[in-house]
Amino acid sequence: MTASLPDEVVDPNAPVTNMDYFMALEFEEIICPVVQRYADGLLAGKILGHRCPQCGLVYVPPRGYCPIDVLETTEADEVELADRGVVTNYTVVTPVQYYGQEETEPFAKVSVLLDEPGGMLSLQDVLEVPVAEVRIGMRLEAVWVPEAERTVAEIGNRWGGAGGCILGWRATGEPDVSSDQLNDRVF
């Protein structure tokens, strides 16, 4: 006995319909030792980077290698960085709504070039400054989460950042650095 499908199921002229298929995948990744140490540094109120022994470039968060000289970097190359610096570039993002989005108001993201020994932190938040006043050359200092409340739950192998330990950056009130000196460094 063969069954046949009713006509309305096989009508090729019926309009195409769509259905939503919501899926969630879980990935659990172990924090690599170099990022773990970076996270431990943040908990202790320090920003740690690695300085390449060959080219001298400072990587923060440290990656465990210098991709320019293609050599591994270790704790021997660790350097404690300043938690003050200057805005070298920025944008103001008007948030788009998507699944998981929590932002609703325009927010600024700045690149902060840290004072000596250097290092660049990008996509940082600016606190207590209206978005319209964010500018290149602005001197900033880190606003640390009180030590007892610090967490590194947000720090992952890929995303780095300092969320959970550094709330953001506030203006120091020092005079702006002239933008010619900064060459609009993004990285």
Next chain:
Amino acid sequence: MADIAIIGHAQSPSWRMADLTEPQFLFPVISEAIASANINRRDIGFTCAGSCDYLSGQTFAFVMNLEAVGAWPPITESHVEMDGAWALYEAWVRLQVGDIDTALVFGSGKSSPGNPSEVYPLQLDPYTLTPLGVDPVSMAALQARALLDAGLVTEQEMAQVAARSRRDAMNNPYAQVSGEFDPEKLLAEPYVTMPLRKHDLPPISDGACAVILATADKAREVCERPVWIRGIDHRIEAHQPGMRDLTQSSSTRLAGERAGVGNAPIDVAELCVSFSHEESVLRRALGLGDEVKINPSGGPLAGNPIMAVGLARIAEAARQVSDFGAHRAVAHASSGQALQQNLVCVLEGD
């Protein structure tokens, strides 16, 4: 076609839950491959990578891997969202153009952060198969069932493949699962998904592999024992498992014919046997008789770093030629489930 040789290679061990990031464990693998090839990094004319975003759980995951390559000053490179064996194919094609003489190929992946039964259904037809939630072990089990019912393999033979592979893997410093296992004891274990038992399944592995290719002149200049790629081809079949004869691998047979497997006797083969029953299918598809040693490395049953595992078969086959006296070897890589897509490579020493 121009003669292209493998002049160097390296692998990471296969681990579960590696605590290094992918670029971090890829880093020394690439450096070692370059060193083993006796060339300078900056002489490399083309680089091609194989990896998969979904494995990593991150869009654009492959971008970070570029940091392990030495991509400053700029380089010429490309990427396939496929096993490194297909990256090797792209590099082999690129070398045929004739304007460059070396290529770096690598494959890498971390399978352990994700859950295979969540991730791999996404590799299937999204309209008819993904919603069924078919996990990859069940898909393999369908193929094993077809083979058992056709009398082409027995559960004993499958257990023997598993035991032999893990015994051979005791000589492979990169292997994750190795040791002496008694097939009879293995057969007493319960099924994981009928008719597959735990020993029939590959481990879940993180790992990387890199291979250096060179044109003939360059190979002669720098390499004492170049391993020549005499033939290489890859083919894909229909996707729906119901539309294929799962007891055969027609794409492996076709790729093998095009790669010239049958042109001369084969000494050794490194095949992407991820599930023990696949060895039977692949042997027959490639016409490999009992005299051919299969997977002296242990194969994927001993270490299964997805996205590197196919390329690692090519590296291991090359090792058999350059270091263990094999004259002619076959390497095979597979993509998709139940052997849907296959690449075959014939290697020869001088």
Next chain:
Amino acid sequence: MSHQPCAVVGIGQTKHKKRRDDVSLPGLVREAAQRALDDAEMTWTDIDAVVLGKAPDPFEGVMMPELSMADALGAAGKPLMRVHTAGSVGGSTAIVATHLIETGIHERVLTVAYEKQSEGDAQWGLAGGRSGGMGAGGIFAPWMRSYIQHSGAPEDIGWKVAVKDRQNALKNPYAHLQLKDISIEKVKESPMLWEPIHFLESCPSSDGACAMVLTNEAGAKKSPRPPAWVLATAMRSELGQFPGRDPVRPQAGVECSRMLYAAAGITNPRAQIDVAELYVPFSWYEPMWLEGHDIAGPGEGWKMTDSGATALTGDFPVNPSGGVLSSNPIGASGMLRFAEAALQVRGAAGEHQVEGATVALGHAYGGAAQYYSMWIVGASLDAVAKHK
């Protein structure tokens, strides 16, 4: 050197739209591929190999889609590859396909690139699934700001590009955005997305596909319509992030175009190229790429835009198709640039045809402006030598 000429003898693309709810993923891809085959007057069985390209799989929620699309692509029994080089993928896919012809490995190759972004949530994908994502343009906005400051360009250059490309799109029936009343005022008044980039200065999110049929000289001779000859290809990449990197005029981009021009025998791109399809997803990238690929000198790119040189009727038209600003199925966008360049030198670009174009540049970039793929196509193998 084994290097046979490669010709583009069939080109097809879909109507690009925000949502192509009328087709499945394979349906979208086949629409473009079938059009390319029809253009070449070939059938699926004529094709020896297929090269597929697209951007991240999480955009549609299908992992390694070439596997489930093998049948739809007519690839069963054939070699099928899937290239992924971020935004430049459409271009690199075409280049991989080109090499298969140039090396004589295959005689007829179908290459396809697509994105069906409406299936997933591209913004979510770009944000890596996290809150506070920078969006497609947030990473690039500071670099555009840097260009504006260093070049001294007036603020309206970006708006001019946005208007020009959308007006060109009105002449391209496949283009997604058909903004009949686009104007400088409208662009300027549209909401700010990533300061200083306004909504109307940014690319849309599109569903779409593009396909080409490539063949060798013998195949080109038999082709029913004039082929476009691939005169040169180039790919170049660099690290996306390291201290002190210049992401405004990336070195990989400069090197890619220099390698390309050298291979094509081009010594003066401004004079020897008739039309360019450049990957401009945000308005300011038009002057940035003109400079970044040595078509204009440093600080001079915006003047080409300002003077009207890059308009459809100008002396260096850029993006007569409407470009990425008018259609952006991310995985396909690079191939669309390559295909539109080929349409130009075949004289097949319809209403957006640049008169007398015989040498055209197709360009794609991706990642943190770190991946580049480019090609030069010509109406004949000696199009550059013959160029006036």
